[in-house]
Amino acid sequence: MTDKEKRLTIWYEEMEGADYPLVGKKNANLGEMIKAGIPVSPGFSVTICANDKFITDTGIKSELEKRLPDLGEVTYESAKEASDFAVGLIEQTDLPADLEDAILSAYTQLCERCGLPACPVAVRSSGSVSMPGQMETYLNIRGERDLIAYVRKCWSSAYNTEAIMYRMNKGMAFLFNIGVGIPKMVNSRVSGIIFTLNPVNGDLSKISIDVSYGLGEAVVSGIVTPDTCLVDKVTMEPIKTTLGSKEIQCVYREGGSDIITCDVPEGKRRMTCLSRQEMLELARVGKLIENYYGKAYDFEFGIDADMPFPENIIILQVRPESVWSKKEVAAKTEKKADPMERILSQLLTGVRLR
Amino acid sequence: MAKQFMDPHDVPAIPGTEGWERLYPYQYQFSKVDPERSAFESSQIWFYDGLHYPEPHYPFDLIWDEAWSLALSQYNTRHWLIPPALGIDHRIVNGYVYISPVGVADPADIPKRVPHFMERAGYYFQNWDRLYENWKKKMTGVIDRLEAMNFTELPEMEDISVIKEGLGIGSGYKLLKQYDDLIDLGLLCWQYHFEFLNLAYAAQVTFFQTADQIFPGIPMSTLTKLSAGFDPILFRPDAELIRLAKLAIEVGIEDLILKPLKAEDLMKELSTHPVGKEWLKELEKSRYPWFHISTGTGWYHTHISWNDNLNIPFDAIRTNITTLKSGREIGRPTAQILKERDRIADEYRKLIKTDADREAFDQGLSIARLVLPYAEDHNFYVEHWFHTLFWAKVRQVGQILQNAGFIENADEDIWFFRRDEIKQALWDHVTSWSTGVRARGPSYWPKEIAWRKGVYAKFKEWQPPAALGTPPDVVTEPFTIVLWGVTNNVLQSWLGSGGDGGSENEIQGSPGSSGTAEGPARVLKTVEQLADLKQGEILVATTTSPSWAPSFVKIAGAVTDVGGPMCHAAIVCREYGLPTVVGTGKGTQLIKTGDIIRIDGDTGLVTIVKRAG
Numbered sequence: 001m002t003d004k005e006k007r008l009t010i011w012y013e014e015m016e017g018a019d020y021p022l023v024g025k026k027n028a029n030l031g032e033m034i035k036a037g038i039p040v041s042p043g044f045s046v047t048i049c050a051n052d053k054f055i056t057d058t059g060i061k062s063e064l065e066k067r068l069p070d071l072g073e074v075t076y077e078s079a080k081e082a083s084d085f086a087v088g089l090i091e092q093t094d095l096p097a098d099l100e101d102a103i104l105s106a107y108t109q110l111c112e113r114c115g116l117p118a119c120p121v122a123v124r125s126s127g128s129v130s131m132p133g134q135m136e137t138y139l140n141i142r143g144e145r146d147l148i149a150y151v152r153k154c155w156s157s158a159y160n161t162e163a164i165m166y167r168m169n170k171g172m173a174f175l176f177n178i179g180v181g182i183p184k185m186v187n188s189r190v191s192g193i194i195f196t197l198n199p200v201n202g203d204l205s206k207i208s209i210d211v212s213y214g215l216g217e218a219v220v221s222g223i224v225t226p227d228t229c230l231v232d233k234v235t236m237e238p239i240k241t242t243l244g245s246k247e248i249q250c251v252y253r254e255g256g257s258d259i260i261t262c263d264v265p266e267g268k269r270r271m272t273c274l275s276r277q278e279m280l281e282l283a284r285v286g287k288l289i290e291n292y293y294g295k296a297y298d299f300e301f302g303i304d305a306d307m308p309f310p311e312n313i314i315i316l317q318v319r320p321e322s323v324w325s326k327k328e329v330a331a332k333t334e335k336k337a338d339p340m341e342r343i344l345s346q347l348l349t350g351v352r353l354r
Numbered sequence: 355m356a357k358q359f360m361d362p363h364d365v366p367a368i369p370g371t372e373g374w375e376r377l378y379p380y381q382y383q384f385s386k387v388d389p390e391r392s393a394f395e396s397s398q399i400w401f402y403d404g405l406h407y408p409e410p411h412y413p414f415d416l417i418w419d420e421a422w423s424l425a426l427s428q429y430n431t432r433h434w435l436i437p438p439a440l441g442i443d444h445r446i447v448n449g450y451v452y453i454s455p456v457g458v459a460d461p462a463d464i465p466k467r468v469p470h471f472m473e474r475a476g477y478y479f480q481n482w483d484r485l486y487e488n489w490k491k492k493m494t495g496v497i498d499r500l501e502a503m504n505f506t507e508l509p510e511m512e513d514i515s516v517i518k519e520g521l522g523i524g525s526g527y528k529l530l531k532q533y534d535d536l537i538d539l540g541l542l543c544w545q546y547h548f549e550f551l552n553l554a555y556a557a558q559v560t561f562f563q564t565a566d567q568i569f570p571g572i573p574m575s576t577l578t579k580l581s582a583g584f585d586p587i588l589f590r591p592d593a594e595l596i597r598l599a600k601l602a603i604e605v606g607i608e609d610l611i612l613k614p615l616k617a618e619d620l621m622k623e624l625s626t627h628p629v630g631k632e633w634l635k636e637l638e639k640s641r642y643p644w645f646h647i648s649t650g651t652g653w654y655h656t657h658i659s660w661n662d663n664l665n666i667p668f669d670a671i672r673t674n675i676t677t678l679k680s681g682r683e684i685g686r687p688t689a690q691i692l693k694e695r696d697r698i699a700d701e702y703r704k705l706i707k708t709d710a711d712r713e714a715f716d717q718g719l720s721i722a723r724l725v726l727p728y729a730e731d732h733n734f735y736v737e738h739w740f741h742t743l744f745w746a747k748v749r750q751v752g753q754i755l756q757n758a759g760f761i762e763n764a765d766e767d768i769w770f771f772r773r774d775e776i777k778q779a780l781w782d783h784v785t786s787w788s789t790g791v792r793a794r795g796p797s798y799w800p801k802e803i804a805w806r807k808g809v810y811a812k813f814k815e816w817q818p819p820a821a822l823g824t825p826p827d828v829v830t831e832p833f834t835i836v837l838w839g840v841t842n843n844v845l846q847s848w849l850g851s852g853g854d855g856g857s858e859n860e861i862q863g864s865p866g867s868s869g870t871a872e873g874p875a876r877v878l879k880t881v882e883q884l885a886d887l888k889q890g891e892i893l894v895a896t897t898t899s900p901s902w903a904p905s906f907v908k909i910a911g912a913v914t915d916v917g918g919p920m921c922h923a924a925i926v927c928r929e930y931g932l933p934t935v936v937g938t939g940k941g942t943q944l945i946k947t948g949d950i951i952r953i954d955g956d957t958g959l960v961t962i963v964k965r966a967g
Contacts, residue, residue: 232572
């Protein structure tokens, strides 16, 4: 085993896409994004190896293996029974001291990096095989004790009933070690969605930014009218900003991880919520993402109130643009034999004023 | 129901200017006498041509307006037969010129014009470079003839050679003839001015519209970057000043040049200095023709050239020396601009998904680039070089009339004559000279000129409305779109409809040159006020001139009342990387010197942040 394969925690910026067997796909993908220059929230992975060390050193692994032959045919009932046993076992077992130290030492460094004591983080499961939505993610976790508790909860979530059934039906192993991602919670002053094309007409020469105050949920779910900014993708110059009404914003409940809405003060509603500098940085990142993946993308972003520009620009989630990219592209101009025919046609059309 | 501007017949006269109409040709008046012509006038959009004329017209200076009225229109209507568009009609209201694009009245005539247009315009596009080379020869020929002209006093008696060579003509006749030749040369120059320009603008509109179909909303600033970036000779005079400043530092005479001396005294001192003498030779090389650049747009007689007043280029050379000594780079990064142009074109091209659109884009771009050198360079030959020499010749005529007692001040008064009246006055003068009697001029003109000056001063205080009459649905006239930038948005802002959240403190114009700036405004109403500009101010003017470029080192940005994407202000400001908003319609009216304003050259928005105390 190489050094990296034996490590219990790995910083995001040390990972790359090929590391998914070590840290899971979600985490490895973040590492790949950082490598491509795409800014993500700072954080680290608790490795799959760490999960294995936990269940091996504590004897959980042999307990589970003992139970396995009794599992029998996979039914909801039998899966639930196995789940209750596994989850109970994991959540009631303390971490080996060296493992706990490794995680907390990385967490302490993260807190220092962000300049925040008990830095709020997300605790996200990250399997080496995609199992969409089968495992848990916990938001707004603060402090050492909670962090360890939620890492354990994340590990145990690989054994929830649905996850067990999913694996059994796919012929996968019952034992399943996962990676855990621990990024700083983005304290979004503003957030929104970027398309690397104009979503209104599919024009590839524009970058479109929808942005409003607070957490991205407000824009994603459409409960506010955000500001919309268009930027020229080639010259990187702002073209137009349409002011949205932005009456409300989404925030985390004080001390909790659930999201509530509150009013945006009158004065702030009538202001554009992005500075020119932020707009251009977001457009730059948008172009970078498109160039990196080689096609139009859309992604969510937040601008973190705790960090200085440009580190405050955080990309939260990226996916290929799915509407215009699937459409057959028709020519937008008429065919003309030569430039003279084109000039003639233009002169005959003129420019419509109203 | 679309909003209308004030009917052109309803514009009230300014009290105390009654009778002003005689300052200008009669056909420039709006009139209700002929019902048909009157109905036509009411049905047209008339917009104030502040792009060319930030000040009211001196009667003599109207020569260029008449010259382009004829030339532009004839090329649309009679030379190229632009299928749907005829000429641009002209009127004058309280001293300000209003213009209106005219369409072909009967739609059935449009297809009949098409084959002619294709043959005629096609010939010019196919032979563009050769014809343009020939044009430069024709233009420099016209300029040579102008330079050769010289207006002198009538002799006490004819030279003996007139007798012995049997010439059989007199100096009075020659003076009248030479004046006619001068005017004729001016009109000829303007015939050439438009030889290519209508086609050039048609090509540019075509490219702009084609690109907009493929990339909806593509900003004008991007379009012009795509087609621009040659090495326009309008930037040459400024480049010469930088060259001379660098040379002065190189040969070590910068301290001598930095001395705050008048140009004349400084040149005397330089001519006695061994190195200075050599530098003066370089100065002379720059002067002809590059110092024939006008200090304004060239349209007014007050817009003298650097050659007319060498203090202006010497001041700029001093500014350049100081800037260079402080370690700052100055000048236009031509290679960088060209590289950026090619990158932008290449990236845009790669974004096109269909072969048909790619072909359309390439066709459009190729013609836009073909016509660009002419579109950018003709100005220097005509409005700068020819015009400034022309004004100087008219001043010679003025001197003759001053000496004859017809006017009090050659430099100030001659412009209050219509050009046909100068011919009349010269007749009065030469017949009195030939007859040996007293002319009527001295008892007639001074009173009339004094009255006209009063009228002119009242014109100057008046603020002409941006537009009059009825907005059309479609504009087909290429100049109206490209040069004046008349579009729906512009008309709306002129109508003052407000629209999206507009207020008295926000003025919507068009993006001229990218970037934002905030600072105190300096509103310039005349060229002379250029000297008042201070570091970091935002220049607000009806329009700007390329020869203001040396001042652009100082300012943070610019706002103009009038202008489209290819107007001179937009071209120059883009080149100098100055945030600029053009076509605000009323910027000089709403903004006062000292107001703190914020301008956004990408969105075209001007915000008055704080009013001057």
